[in-house]
Amino acid sequence: MPAIDSGQRVHHCQVLLYNLSIFFELVAMYLCPHCKKPGISSVQKLCSVSYTPAVCTFCRRQSYLHVNTAIRALITWAILTWIFIGIALYEQMAIYMIGTIPALLLAVDKYMLRAQLHCL
Numbered sequence: 001m002p003a004i005d006s007g008q009r010v011h012h013c014q015v016l017l018y019n020l021s022i023f024f025e026l027v028a029m030y031l032c033p034h035c036k037k038p039g040i041s042s043v044q045k046l047c048s049v050s051y052t053p054a055v056c057t058f059c060r061r062q063s064y065l066h067v068n069t070a071i072r073a074l075i076t077w078a079i080l081t082w083i084f085i086g087i088a089l090y091e092q093m094a095i096y097m098i099g100t101i102p103a104l105l106l107a108v109d110k111y112m113l114r115a116q117l118h119c120l
């Protein structure tokens with residue numbers, strides 16, 4: 001956690017972002033399956049499912065995430081979305097649909113970001 005002196009407002013914002021990033025691990029670096037160093041970013045890890053293999057910043061070797069992790073995340077998100085649709089219909093308040101956004105983050109974090117990368 002970097003120390004910030006330029007105003008309380010910035011400080012609170014940074015603390016909030018830092019805590020959120022720990023909760024969802026969205027800005028974390030992930031261990032490379034080849035060299036075991038944290039050389040793979042979250043975005044690279046998520047994209048390695050279908051588009052491009054993740055390239056380690058330390059050893060430049062490639063790895064990928066198994067497609068099953070993306071399917072699990074998608075199914076979890078779909079189920080949670082239907083639950084929120086059900087609540088929104090039952091309560092007749094569309095605001096409950098906003099719950100699908102944290103549901104997506106949780107599904108991606110739990111099933112994709114925490115999953116093991118494979119060597120290519």
Ligand SMILES: [Zn+2]
Nearest residue numbers: 032035056059
């Ligand atoms: Zn590596």
